[in-house]
Amino acid sequence: MAKKAYDPGKLTSYCKKEAGLLTAVSITGVLYNVGMAAGPWFEGQLVQRLVEILGGQAEAAAMIGLALTYLCVIAFVQFMRFLKRLYVRKFANRTAQAMRRTVYRSVLVGSSTATAKHTADAASGTLHAARAMVDRVSESVQAKGEKEKASETDAGSLMTRAIADADDCAEGLRKFITEIFDTGVVIVVYMAMLFFYDWRLTLLVLLFPPIAYALANYLKKYVVSAVHAAKDAGDNMRARGLDRVSNAVTYRIYGAEAIQTAEYDKALGRYEQAKIRSGILNNATQPIYYLISSIGFIVIIFLGGRNVLGTGWTAWDIAAFSAYFACFGNLAKKSSHAANLFNAIQKAEVSWKRILPYMHENDLPVEKKVPSGALSVSGLTFGFEADKPLFSDVTFSAEPGQIVGITGPVACGKTTFARCFLGEIPYEGSIRIADGELSDIKAAGGDAVSFTGHSPDLLDSSIENNIALGDSRPVGHVLSMADFTEEAAAMPEGVQTVVGSGGGRLSGGQAARISLARALYHERPVIVLDDPFSAVDAETEGHILNALKTDCPDSIILLISHRLRYFPDLDLVLYLEDGKAAVGTHEELMQTSPGYRKMYELQEDGHEE
C-alpha cells in the first residue's frame, strides 16, 4: 500500500483497505434485505392460493409449485444473509487487527502525548484525574524507584484499555454496517412494497411510526439517564465489593468489618434501586413505540378490508391483504430499531476518539551504528533540584577496551549517573563518544550505549529471543561471556527454553546474566552495567569480568557496583559521594579518597553489604 494513501488516523482508510469485503457485504446485504419483502408477499400468495383451491378455482397441485418457489426464494435470501453476516464480521476482525497493530506500534515506539491524552480521557476527565496526571508527570522526574513501578502498571492498563477501545471501535463499525442494511435498506424496501399495494392507505398508516418515534425519542433521555445511573451504581457497588474483599484483613485488624459490610449493603441497596428504576422505565416505555405504530393495524383492517370487499381505494385480493398486513407488521418492528443505527455510530465514535491519539503511522526504528572511540566526560552535572545536585562536575575519560568501575554509598546517584548515559534524563556538561556529543548522537537516532540495570526486564520467550530480540546472529559468544553456556545447555530446551513471565522460571542470578548477555550481544561503543553482579556469586563475577576485559576491545564498559572485590583490576574507578566524584585508579583512590578506602576495607574484612 502506498504510504500516503493509507492514513491510520482516518476511518475511511480501513474501509478502502477492505474494499473487496465491503463490496461483498453490500451486494449480499442488499439482496438479503430486498429479499425480505419476498416473505410477506409469498405468504399472501399462499393464503390466496389456498382460498382459490378451497373455492374450487384452482387445482391442489398449483400449491406445490408456489410453496416450493417460496421455499427456494427464502432459502436464497437467507443464504445471502448468512454470507453478509460472515463478511461483515470478517471485515470487523480485519479492521480490529489493523487498529490493534497501529495502537501497539504507537505504544512500542512510544508517543508519550498519546499516553497522556489517553490518561486524561480515560480517567473520566475529572479535575482529580488531571491533577493526578500532573503529579505523576512531575513526580516521574522527581522520585524514581517504586514510583516508576506504579506508573508501569498504569501504562500497562492504559495500553490494555487502548486495545479494548480499538476492538470496540471495530465492533461499532460492524454494527453500523449491519444496521445500514438490516435497518436502513430493509425499511426502504418495506415502504416501497406498501406504497405499491395502496399508496393512499400507506400514507395514512405511515403517520403513526413517526409519532411513535418522536415520543420514544423524547422519553429516551429519561431512560438513558436511568440506565446511566444504574451503570454508575453498578460500578460503585462492584468497587465497594472489591474493596470489601481485598481489604478484608485490614478491616478485621481495625475492627471495621461490620461497618464496611453495612457500607457495601448500602451500595447494594442503591444499585438495586437504580436498577429497578431503569428497568421500570425501560420496560414501560419500550412497548409504547410498537403500540402507537400498531394503531396502523386498525386502519389496515378497516380500509384494507374494504379494499378486499371492493369498496376501498384499490381493489385487493386476500393475498394483497395478507402481504400488506405482514409487511406493515415487519416494518413497525424494524423501525423501532432505527435508533440502533444512531447508537452504533455514537458508540464507535466514542472509542474512535479515544484511540485517535495512537492512530498515526510510525516507522519502526532500526539500529543506527555509531563509530566507537574514546569516551570523554567533562563537567557532568545532574540534580533533580537545582540547588542540590546529585553529583556535579564529574570529569574522566576512557579508551575502548577499558573498564571503569563506579561506586559510592547507597543513594549517591549511581543509577542516575547511568541514566544520563541512556539519554533518559537531561544533563549538564558533556559526554563525548568518539568526538560526538551523546545528546546529539541520541537526537540523530544513533545507538551509542548498551545497558543492563537492576531489573532484567525479560520477556516470556526463549533465552535466545531474549538476548537477540529478533536479530539472527548467533548468541553463543555472549552466553559464554556471561558465564551462562553450561547452565543454558542444561535447561530442558537449551537456549530455546522459555523463561516465563518476567523471567519467572529463572533464578535472579540467571535472569541477571541473560540481561547482561543481551547488553553484550548488542555491543555498542559504551556499555553501562548497573549492578549486574548483585545476584551472582564471586567466582562467576570473576569469570565474567575476565571475559569483559578480553572480549570487548571496541567498547568502554562502565561497571556500576557496590561490590569492590575486583575493583583493583579495573582501569579506572569513580567514587561518588555527596555530589562529588573522586576519579583515579584503585591505588590512587585508596590514597586520596577516605570514603572509598573505608568502603573497600570494610568489604575486605568480610562485612560485605
Add this chain to the structure above:
Amino acid sequence: MKNNRFSLGKFAGSLVGRQKGLTAALILLVVAAAVADLVPPLILGNVVDRLSGKSDVNAIAGTLLGAGLFYFLTIFLSRGLEAAREIVLTIWGERLSHGVRKQLADKLSRLPASYFVTHPTGDTVSRFADDVDTLEDLFSSGVISMAVDTASLIGIVVVIFTKSPGLAILLLISFPLIGLFTAKIQKKALFAQRANRAAVALANRILPETVAARRPIRLYHGEAFMEERYDKAVSDSFKAREEANFCDAIYSPVVIITQTAITAVMMILASQEAFRPFFGISAGTAAAFIAYIAQVFTPIENIGMEIQSIQSAVAGVQRIAEFLGEKERNTEEADKTAKAAESQTEKVGEGKKNVTVRNACNIACNANGLSRNTYKAENAKSSCENVPTVKIANMSFSYDVDTPVFAGFDLEVKEGESVVLTGRTGEGKSTLFKLILGLYPPTGGSVCLFGREAASLPDGERRRLYGCVEQDFHPLAGGTILEQITLDDPDISEADAREALNTVGLLETVEALPEGLGTRLAEGTLSAGQTQLLSIARAIAARPKLLLLDEITSDMDARTEEALMQALGRAAEGRTVLSISHRKELLKYGREVAIRKAVG
C-alpha cells in the same frame, strides 16, 4: 472450626421465600402474557376468513372497524402484560441478587484470617462480581425468559393442536431437529469462543510485558520482534474467532429456512384433498398459522441461546455455594470462652485458684488479678501499670502440624515501652504480629492485649486499643482522605482525623488539595511516602494506647524515609510501641527482641 454444611436448595428456597408475593405475581404475569400473546393471530384469521367469504359485503364492512379496534386492543393487552412481567421480573431479580451479595459479604466476616492467605483476592472478588453477575443475568433474563418462552411455546402448540393436528405434528417433528442443531452449534461456538479467549488472553499478556520490558526493547530495537509476536497472537485469536463467526452467521438463517419449509409443507398438505380434514385449514387459519409458526420459532431460538447463560450461571452458583460453604472461624466458641473467662476471672479475684487447663489463657491474661470489668472502667488512663500492654505466655503456634513457628514463646511489653522485633525473613516476625492482632488464635498458651485475649477482642474496641501501620497501605476504594483515616467509623470525627494528620505532618499537604480532607484518594493524589504517612494517621486516629508498626518494605529515598521516621517518632509519643524492622534506625526507639523460629 465447624464445617458449615451448605445446601443449595435451602439457599435458593430462603432467597425466593423472602419474595413470596413478588414470585407469585411473576408466575401469574408469565402465564397471562403467554395467553394474551395467542389472541391477535386468531383475530387476524377471523378477519381473513370473513373477507374471503364475501357473503354480505355491507355486513362485513360494518364489522371491520370493530375488528380492527379489537385487534389493537389485544395487542395492547399482550404488550402491556409483557411490560408488567418484565418490570416485576426486574424487581424480583434485583432483590434476589442483593440478597446473594449481602450473604457473601456477611460470610466474609465469618471467615478465618487464614482464608485470605490461602485464597487469592482476585478469586474471591470474582465470586462477588462475576459469579453473582451471571446469577443476576439468570434472574433477569435466563430462567424467566426460558419459562416465558416455554409457556408461549406450549400455548401456541396447544392452540395449533386443537385447530390443526397435522400442523402440530409437523411442528413436533421439527422441534427436536432444531434442538439438536442448536445444541451442536452452541457446542461448536463455545469451543471456538474458548479458543478465542485463550488467544486473546495470550495477546493481552504481551501488553504489560511490552510495557515492563520497554527499556531493552527500545534500546536494542526489539520493536519489530515484539510487533511480530503480538501480531501472531492477535492473528491466532482472530482465526479462532472466525469459527465462532461461522456459527453465529449460520444459525438464524437455518432456523428461518426450517420455518419456511414447515410453512410450505403445511400449505401443500392443507391444499390436498386427502389431508385437508387432518389440517382443517381455512384461509383465515392459514394466515393465523403463518404468524404462529413465526412466533413458535422465536422462543425455540431463544431457548437455544439461553442455554449458555444458564450453563455459566450454574457454574457461578456452584462457585458461590463453594464460598458460602467455606469453614468459618469459631466465633461461637470464642464467645463461650469469653464468658467462661469472665466467671473464671471472678473466681481469681476471690482468690480461688482452681484453674482448668482450658481457661489457662484467660487466666494468664488476668494473672494480675484485675477483672475484665475493672479493666474496662480503667481503660482511659492510669492504674494499668500492673497489666502489661502485651503479654504472650508459653505461646505455641503452627500453620500446620509439622512445622511449629513458635513453641513456648514468651514476650511482655509494659505500658509506655518500645520494643523492636528483629530477626531474619521467615523467622516468624509477621506471624507474631498476626497473633497479636488476633488474626490467628494461638495453638497453645496465650496472647493477651491489655489483659484480654487478643483473638476475642470485640470489633468495636479494637481501634481504641491498638493501631496498626500495615506493611502496605490499603486504600479504601474511591474513599476520601477523611474516609481513608476513619474507615467509615462514625465514632472517629473529622477533628480526630485532622489531629492524626497533623501528628504525622501531613495536614498541610492534605489541606492544600482541591477539596481538603474531602479529596478522593486517587492514584497520584499522594506520593508513596505521603501514603505511608496517611497509613500512620489511620492507625492513630482513634488514639490507641498501643501502636503496632509492621515493616514498611517499599524502597524510598533518604528524604522520604527521614520524614517517615520523624512521623513515626511523633506518633509513638506517649504510646506503647511494638515494631518489626531490620532497619537499624528504628532500634534507637526501643528494646530489641530477636525472633527465632522454633525448631520442630
